[in-house]
Each structure stands twice: as structure tokens, then as C-alpha cells.
Amino acid sequence: MSDIIISLDKVKKVYFLDAVEVEALKDISLDIHAGDFVSIAGPSGSGKTTILNLIGCVDKPTSGTVVVGGKRTSDLDDDSLTELRHKSIGFIFQTFNLIPVLNIRENVELPLLLDNQSAGSQSKIESKADRKEWVDFLIESVGLKDRMLHKPAELSGGQRQRVAIARALVMKPAIVLADEPTANLDSATGESILRLMRHMNETFGTTFIFSTHDPDIVEEADHIIRLKDGRIIEDRRRNGASAALLAANLETAEATGTEGGQL
Template identity: 60%
Template sequence: MAIIELENVKKNYQLGKTEVPALQGVSFKIEKGDFVSIVGPSGSGKSTILNLLGCIDTASSGVVKINETATSELTDMDLTRIRRQSIGFIFQTFNLLPTLNVYENIEFPLLLKNRKISRQDKKKQKEYIDHLVEEVGLTGRENHRPSELSGGQRQRVAIARALVTQPQIVLADEPTANLDSKTGEEIIDLMKRINRELQTTFIFSTHDQSIMEIADHIIRLKDGSVVENRRNNP
């Protein structure tokens, strides 16, 4: 079953009095557990697609489906719920809160999702956050703030934060762009391992050849259109 489906999606932006097309009839499907690389030059529509999949933006026309439900049919409250519960976000600039430590940054999406929870559930949450900290290799650094971490460590925090709500889908916008090649490879390996173990669907907007090489599904864009849509491991 396709977890995501785009059907003839178009997206236009208004620039002054001019309407600029960002996507021109894009169609593709993504299956549960896919490790997807969306590639193409700057301005090809990669970030626009992530914004649509993340329920941050809406299409000008066409259909965007998540779990077989068209996002255009959902209320703002429904879209907010999907963002908080079903989708995790990883950004190239990490987007960590500078005043919070590692543990608190990872915990933050849970506070947005569950403002009031029982003591028992709070204990389960702590156990899961501790598990994620260990999974991303940051045990012992829970009380460090972002300014005390390397770029690779900050991205590991961002990955754990994206996973803390146990989302079905993780959207990653150029997640290795601000990392050196060795650290970038470690981050990619970490995400691929999580993808295999949890069957979390990862969707990357990227120029990174390393991600393209291990992706099992590549969608290539040019000028807002899909010019290649192939699976590496049929």
C-alpha cells in the first residue's frame, strides 16, 4: 500500500504580479518503509514537495494523499495532528532550541503532542527518549546544549527528535549539507539502520551522492517536473 501518493500535483507561487510555477503536474507513489531520495538542481521543486508532504503547504491543483487520504479534504486541525503524530522533520540547519539541552530538545515534540499525561506514561516516555539517545550515540551528553555539540552530534539530536513521536514518515531536507563527508556518511548509515529496524519511511531532499547510492527509490526533478522515477531494489 502506498503511504504517499501525488496525482498530477501543481504548485504555483505568487511573486509580485507574476505567478511562478514550482511544480508542473507531478505524480508518484511512495511505499511504507521506503528510503527515498528526491534529487534535482536548486529550484527544481524538491523543497516544495517536502512542504506538501509535511502538510506545511497545499497544492494549487492535483491530489496529495497520505495514508490514502487527500490532504485537501482535511481541516487545519487534522493537518496539525498529522504533522505532530505521523511526520518527523530533519533540517540541514538542525533547528534545535538553543536554550534546551539534548534531552529536552528530543522531548519537545512530545510536550506539544501531549500536554497532560499520567506519571506512568511520563516514565515510558523517558525510557523511550533514553533509548533514542543511545540509538543515536549520544549517551552521556543528555545535559549538553546545542552550542556544546559538534555539527554531527546536533544532527543526531535532530534525528532522535524526529523519531520521538514514532512517526510513519520522516522528511529530511538536505540533512548532510552542513556536515563533513565522514560525519555525513555516519548520519546516513544511522538513518538507514533506523529505516530498516523500524520500517520508518524516510524521504530526503538532497544533492548528496551517498544518499542516492543507498536509496531504494529515486525521484529526480527538473524544472518542477519528474524526469526519473525508479526503484533501485525492485
């Protein structure tokens, strides 16, 4: 079995909003292996973004432990968290988050340029020629070779999300997190984005974790984690390698009509 790259143990996350406590995550324990292709499913408000933020070192748990790449995030100070995020994690957002004034090549290259300017550069791609070769290769891999010099506004939604995928991979991260990457796309385009993420997962061995509402997209993952009200009601691997419907949450699953081994 491959190595565990992400592990959450008894994680709770409480938000305080106008003196009201919101328990966004109640008792989350899960393991993700290196090279996994994972979907996090569940209705609005179930805690998907909160989990991605904890894994992405954007936020820390209220209690419990989050271990990313062997490091317990609650033990790290802000600088170390930023470094872990920068070195190991690529992000893809629902709204693409491209920079409008930069063309496609510049958008994809930007993390590398910022990295080269910082002390302790992580990418090890320092020469301009190597950088260009890698950026061009990624843009070609996402099928946008003929759009390199276009601005994001000149692309379709699906094409913009392809650029965001290339940008997420430019630092060669071990992990890519995508929060509802297909939500703003029609279903055929969403399907093609999913195939592209799968292709990148297989080509680079990158661990992909994406959240989604779409049942068809959920089913394409190898490892499916289903949330409801801040709890895991299902955690299974499609190939059956370590299929597990968590006994502790079985009751919740039954109450919501979700059966073990099925979505």
C-alpha cells in the first residue's frame, strides 16, 4: 500500500460567528495515500471547504490533528505553514482565480517567478529556458498550446479551468486541492476537466483531492469521502482496497438513507 500523505485524526473545527458557535467539522478522521484521486462529496454546508482549508494549511483545527507530508500542522508557525503550502500544495478554485492582465503563459509561470525571487527557492527551476520549457509543456498538456498568449477573458470557462490546473502543477506539488472545480462549468466541460485532472494524477503521481456536489463526478474518484453535517458518513475506495463505511458513523448514514458501499 502506498504511503499516507495526509492524515486527519479526530478533527473538530468550530467557527465563532457573532457569539454563535458553528461546529463545521465534528469528528473527522481520514487517511489519504500518495497518488490518491479523492472526491469529497456532500451537501452545501457539510464541511467540504473547511476540510480542504485544513489540508491546505490555510486554517488550523480547533482540536484533533492534521498531518500533511509527515508534518503536524498545529505544531507549525505561520512561516512554516506558508512554506509547506508553497512547497507541497497546488490550489484550483471554483472561480479559476486567474490574473486578468497576464496572458496564459504568464499566469502559469507566475508561481515560479515568485518562488525564484524568494529566499529558499523550492522549484529548482531557475534558468529562463528551463522555466519556459516546463511552462510550455504544462500548457500543452492541458490542451492550450494555441492560446498561450491570450488573456483569461478571451477563454471559455473550461479553458480557464485548464489554465488553473496547469498553474496548480507548476511548482510540482505533491498535493493538488480543488474546491468544486467543475461547479461553474457545463457537465460536458466538467467531465473533460475531471479527465484532465485524472491524466495529471497519473502522469505526475500528484495526489488530487476535489470537492463536488455532482454525483457523476463523485463516482469518478478512486477514494470517495462523503460528508453530512460535519461528519464522514462514508469513506470508501472504489477498487475495494480499503473500503470502509465508518462504524462510528453508521447510525448517521442509516438515518440519512445512505447504504454502505453505495452513494
